[in-house]
Amino acid sequence: MAKPEATSTELIRPKTAIVGIFGPHNRMRNPQYYYDEFVSLVNTFGEGYDESYFTKVRTIDNNHFFTKGKLEELTKFCIDNEIKQVIFSEPLSPVQERNLEDALCCPVMDRENLILNIFSNSAKTAEGKIQTEIAVIEFMRTRLVGKGKEFAQQSGFIGTRGPGETYKEEIKRHFADKTRQARKKLEALQNARVVQRKQRLETNTPLISIIGYTNAGKSSLLNRLTKSDILAEDKLFATLDTTTRELFLDHKRKYLISDTVGFISNLPHNLIAAFKSTLDELTFAHLLLHVVDVSNPSWEDQIDVVNETLRDLGVSTKPVMYVFNKMDKLSSEEREALQERLAEYTPAVFIHTMSKEGSAPLLEAIKKYAF
Ligand SMILES: Nc1nc2c(ncn2[C@@H]2O[C@H](COP(=O)(O)OP(=O)(O)OP(=O)(O)O)[C@@H](O)[C@H]2O)c(=O)[nH]1
Numbered sequence: 001m002a003k004p005e006a007t008s009t010e011l012i013r014p015k016t017a018i019v020g021i022f023g024p025h026n027r028m029r030n031p032q033y034y035y036d037e038f039v040s041l042v043n044t045f046g047e048g049y050d051e052s053y054f055t056k057v058r059t060i061d062n063n064h065f066f067t068k069g070k071l072e073e074l075t076k077f078c079i080d081n082e083i084k085q086v087i088f089s090e091p092l093s094p095v096q097e098r099n100l101e102d103a104l105c106c107p108v109m110d111r112e113n114l115i116l117n118i119f120s121n122s123a124k125t126a127e128g129k130i131q132t133e134i135a136v137i138e139f140m141r142t143r144l145v146g147k148g149k150e151f152a153q154q155s156g157f158i159g160t161r162g163p164g165e166t167y168k169e170e171i172k173r174h175f176a177d178k179t180r181q182a183r184k185k186l187e188a189l190q191n192a193r194v195v196q197r198k199q200r201l202e203t204n205t206p207l208i209s210i211i212g213y214t215n216a217g218k219s220s221l222l223n224r225l226t227k228s229d230i231l232a233e234d235k236l237f238a239t240l241d242t243t244t245r246e247l248f249l250d251h252k253r254k255y256l257i258s259d260t261v262g263f264i265s266n267l268p269h270n271l272i273a274a275f276k277s278t279l280d281e282l283t284f285a286h287l288l289l290h291v292v293d294v295s296n297p298s299w300e301d302q303i304d305v306v307n308e309t310l311r312d313l314g315v316s317t318k319p320v321m322y323v324f325n326k327m328d329k330l331s332s333e334e335r336e337a338l339q340e341r342l343a344e345y346t347p348a349v350f351i352h353t354m355s356k357e358g359s360a361p362l363l364e365a366i367k368k369y370a371f
């Protein structure tokens with residue numbers, strides 16, 4: 001399989017290898033696109049990498065993630081290339097992470113840590129920042145409790161042990177305190193949102209929520225429909241916060257339409273839990289617009305991931321309209337081929353957000369929709 005070129009970087013950072021893994025735990029059908037997406041995550045994180053290693057695994061070891069032979073191969077790769085940091089495409093358990101760090105003799109960053117770092121960099125509002133912080137605290141807690149005191153201190157943990165408290169208890173209490181404080185701040189911020197929502201519900205205005213895989217074009221769509229100026233860029237997780245705007249059709253009918261954080265395969269559970277209150281908005285939606293980047297060859301896998309996440313959030317029974325976006329990027333042959341694969345995705349509209357005309361079919365569909 002062709003490996004992408006390593007990105008150069010002027011940053012001074014340890015020599016980094018990225019390790020892409022494809023195996024039975026992964027439901028994405030195409031290893032190449034899964035790997036490409038992982039490279040996009042690493043590039044969005046922004047620190048670049050020097051070497052890449054891609055492997056398919058048949059079984060996963062509970063202690064080291066890799067079975068003996070694969071682990072030896074990877075260790076040799078890291079030694080030969082003098083690697084000082086490894087980023088993995090998969091989530092690792094705290095035990096796997098610790099054992100891999102011992103075996104490879106360098107720090108290891110797993111998929112969850114990578115996505116958390118991207119969220120931390122992208123979070124702009126107080127709410128987005130606190131929700132990310134809660135997920136980070138939870139991640140750190142599971143890692144630090146099992147590690148030695150020295151490591152904890154290197155990671156910035158400065159404890160103040162209470163009387164009779166063991167070191168482990170001290171760390172647990174410290175994280176519980178931090179989570180409690182963060183949740184309190186979050187609750188205060190969200191009270192305003194609850195009041196706004198109550199007022200909206202009283203007016204009976206239909207609420208439409210835009211959802212979908214990250215980078216599908218959700219924010220571009222909201223911008224196009226409501227002449228807004230939300231950040232939309234070719235970057236994973238550009239949006240973390242829910243933004244709601246008014247949409248008027250035929251100068252009389254008013255709708256509320258909101259943009260949400262995008263989903264991705266293996267989205268860390270901690271992040272879903274931390275963002276649950278923001279995503280709660282979806283439970284009040286009258287219609288979900290499921291935006292699909294039809295120019296991405298993995299669009300069907302991406303639809304499955306989004307639908308699975310909706311099930312996790314308990315909103316899978318909401319009415320959904322599939323919005324096949326980026327149609328401008330398809331050739332006429334590709335458009336024809338697409339028609340054959342659409343049977344299970346109804347109702348559906350085909351748009352692009354590059355022009356007013358491109359998104360017109362969606363406005364027509366919303367006007368006809370019986371809210
Ligand atoms: N060619 C083309 N590009 C599009 C279209 N819609 C969006 N894009 C581009 O796709 C990229 C992602 O768009 P966003 O609107 O930021 O996507 P998003 O779903 O909000 O992404 P996240 O917030 O990161 O989850 C941007 O570079 C957009 O310019 C489209 O219809 N056609």
Ligand SMILES: [Mg+2]
Binds near residue numbers: 218220231232
């Ligand atoms: Mg967005």
